[in-house]
Amino acid sequence: MAFEFTAENKRKFDEILTRYPVQRAAMLPALWLAQQQHGWISHEVMEYVGSLLGLSPAKVYETVTFYTMFHLKPIGRHHFQVCRTLPCQLMGAEGITSHLEKKLGVKLGETSGDGRYTLSEVECLGSCGTAPMLQLNDDYHENLTPEKLDALIASLK
Amino acid sequence: MEKILTKNFGLKDSHLLSVYESTGGYGTLKKLFAMQAKDVIEEVKKSGLRGRGGAGFPTGMKWSFVPQDNPKPKYLCVNADESEPGTFKDRYILELDPHRLIEGIVICCYAIRSHAAYIYIRGEFVFPYHRLEAAVKEAYAKGYLGKNILGSGYDLEVVVHRGAGAYICGEETALMESLEGKRGMPRLKPPFPAVVGLFGCPTVINNVETISALPYILENGPDAYRKYGTEKSPGTKLFCVSGHVQRPGNYEVPLGYPLKKLIYEDCGGMRDGKALKAVIPGGSSVPILTAAEAEEVTLDYEGLAAKGSMLGSGGVIVMDETVDMVKSLTNLAHFYSHESCGQCSPCREGTGWSHKILKRILAGEGRPGDIEQLEKNADHMMGKTICVLADALAMPYIGK
Numbered sequence A: 001m002a003f004e005f006t007a008e009n010k011r012k013f014d015e016i017l018t019r020y021p022v023q024r025a026a027m028l029p030a031l032w033l034a035q036q037q038h039g040w041i042s043h044e045v046m047e048y049v050g051s052l053l054g055l056s057p058a059k060v061y062e063t064v065t066f067y068t069m070f071h072l073k074p075i076g077r078h079h080f081q082v083c084r085t086l087p088c089q090l091m092g093a094e095g096i097t098s099h100l101e102k103k104l105g106v107k108l109g110e111t112s113g114d115g116r117y118t119l120s121e122v123e124c125l126g127s128c129g130t131a132p133m134l135q136l137n138d139d140y141h142e143n144l145t146p147e148k149l150d151a152l153i154a155s156l157k
Numbered sequence B: 001m002e003k004i005l006t007k008n009f010g011l012k013d014s015h016l017l018s019v020y021e022s023t024g025g026y027g028t029l030k031k032l033f034a035m036q037a038k039d040v041i042e043e044v045k046k047s048g049l050r051g052r053g054g055a056g057f058p059t060g061m062k063w064s065f066v067p068q069d070n071p072k073p074k075y076l077c078v079n080a081d082e083s084e085p086g087t088f089k090d091r092y093i094l095e096l097d098p099h100r101l102i103e104g105i106v107i108c109c110y111a112i113r114s115h116a117a118y119i120y121i122r123g124e125f126v127f128p129y130h131r132l133e134a135a136v137k138e139a140y141a142k143g144y145l146g147k148n149i150l151g152s153g154y155d156l157e158v159v160v161h162r163g164a165g166a167y168i169c170g171e172e173t174a175l176m177e178s179l180e181g182k183r184g185m186p187r188l189k190p191p192f193p194a195v196v197g198l199f200g201c202p203t204v205i206n207n208v209e210t211i212s213a214l215p216y217i218l219e220n221g222p223d224a225y226r227k228y229g230t231e232k233s234p235g236t237k238l239f240c241v242s243g244h245v246q247r248p249g250n251y252e253v254p255l256g257y258p259l260k261k262l263i264y265e266d267c268g269g270m271r272d273g274k275a276l277k278a279v280i281p282g283g284s285s286v287p288i289l290t291a292a293e294a295e296e297v298t299l300d301y302e303g304l305a306a307k308g309s310m311l312g313s314g315g316v317i318v319m320d321e322t323v324d325m326v327k328s329l330t331n332l333a334h335f336y337s338h339e340s341c342g343q344c345s346p347c348r349e350g351t352g353w354s355h356k357i358l359k360r361i362l363a364g365e366g367r368p369g370d371i372e373q374l375e376k377n378a379d380h381m382m383g384k385t386i387c388v389l390a391d392a393l394a395m396p397y398i399g400k
Helices: A007-017 A023-038 A043-053 A057-064 A086-090 A093-104 A146-154 B017-022 B028-033 B037-047 B059-064 B090-096 B098-112 B126-141 B172-179 B208-212 B214-220 B222-226 B259-266 B291-296 B301-306 B325-339 B345-362 B370-381 B389-398
Strands: A078-083 A117-122 A134-136 A139-141 B075-080 B116-121 B157-162 B203-207 B236-243 B249-254 B276-280 B315-320
Touching (some): A023 A043, A078 A093, A086 A093, A086 B236, A093 A146, A139 B126, B028 B214, B037 B059, B037 B098, B037 B214, B037 B222, B059 B098, B075 B098, B075 B172, B090 B098, B090 B126, B090 B208, B098 B116, B098 B126, B098 B203, B116 B126, B259 B276, B276 B291, B325 B345, B345 B370, B345 B389, B370 B389
Parallel strands (some): A078 A117, B075 B116
Antiparallel strands (some): A078 A134, A134 A139, B236 B249
C-alpha cells in the first residue's frame, strides 16, 4: 500500500526543508515524521521519503538501517527498552529484563501476539545516575525496582 | 564554590525564559554585540576553557581555526548526542537550563561569524528535545534569536536536529554525516571540520557543557573563570557519578578536585559499606583506575593523564568489591561491537570477535590462548581506524 504524508505532515515536512541548505539533511526529520504517522518504516515509506528528497529508495534504506530507533517492522503499543550498558548492569539491569519477561509474558526482543508489548534491551540511555532504568515509548523511568515496574505495567492502558 | 553551570538547576521552572532572565540570563548579549568577534575569541582563549565532550581541546583555539576569508557560510554544531556510557550531564543542562546553552550558542556563533547553528540531540532524549525546542521558540519570540538580534544587525538561526539512535554520531565528523542525512560514519581527517565541516563549510563543533560555560566567561571575564580549577585545566566541570555510591548524580566541581573527595564526601561514600574496587573516571572509553589510583587522582586533564587515564566526558563509574571485571568488560565489548559503524575492518571485526571471546571466557569456556588472542586483537585495533571507537575497547586488553 502506498504511503504518503497527511496534509499536516506534508506542511511540516515542507517547513523542515527550509532549515537546511541541502535537501538530504531533511532525511532524519522526514523519517521521524513518517514513523510517527505510520508506526514503523516500511519499504513504501522509504520509497516515499526518497521521492520527496530526490533520492533512490536504496539511499533511504541504508540510512534507516544504520539507526536503532527506526523500526523496520511494526512494534508493540508499549515498547519497553531496558538499558543494558555497564552502569545499569552494575545496578541490576538484568533483573529488570527478567522481571519484565515474566510479567509481560514476552521474551527479550519479541512482541506479544496481541501487539500490546515489545521488550528490547538498548545501549546506554544517558541516565546512569538513576540506574537501573528503561525507556517506555518516549519516556524515561528511572531508579527502577520490581515494585515500580509492576505499578508501571498496571498503569498502562 | 560558586556554581557556573548548575546554579539555576534548583530553581522552580528553571527551563523557562522568564526564570532565566530573572537571574540575569541573556544579559551578556549587549556586551557581546559591542565587542569585535576576534576579541570574543581572545576572551575565551584567555579563560582556558577546554572542550567538555571528551577530548579537552582548547575551545578558543578551535574557534580561531575557522578561516575568516572563506566565502562559504560558517556553521556551529552543538553536540548534544550524549551517549558515552556513564555520562548524563548534557541531558540535565538541556532539561533544566536550556537558555544558558542558547545564550552560549549566540556567543560562539558571533565569535566565529556564523549565522546558523544546529543542535544535534540524541534521538532517545525526547523530553529534553521538547524542552529545548520550546526554549528555542521562546528565544526567537523574545528576539534573542533570528534576524537583527536586539537591534544589533546580527542574524542567527538555530535548528534542533534529532538523531535516531547511534553512539558513533557523538564523534564530531560522524555527527556531521548524520546531520547531512547519511549513515553516521566518521570522516577521515584532515580536512578538519574548522575548514571542511558541515555541508562542506567551515564548522565549529562544541559540546553542550562547553557552550554553556560561555555566558559566565563573557559576563565575568576570563580571570573570574580561572579562579576555579588548575592552571592547565581552568574552570568547573560536571562529573556524573554512577554505580555503587550512596548518592549518584551530577556534581559540578572545580577541575583538579580529588576523586576521593567526590566519592567519599559529595557522594556519601560507597553503598552498603562495601570497599571500592575500581573507577572508570571519564566515560567508558577511558582507561580504568584501580581503587588505589582512584584515591590519589585529581579530576583534571593532567591529573588523570598522570595515572594513565583521561578526563573524558566526566562520567565516573564507581565499582565496588563485588563487581566481576570480566563481566564488566564483556558488557562494554557488547556495547562497542554493537556501536561500531562498520566502515573500518579492524574495528568492525575486532570489536565483534573480542566480544565473542569474552563471552566464552565469561561462560567458563575460555581456551588456552584466549588472553593472548585478546592482546593481539588490541594490537590490530589500536590506532588503525578512522576514529577511536576501537581503541576504547582495545585499551583494557593491554591493561590500560
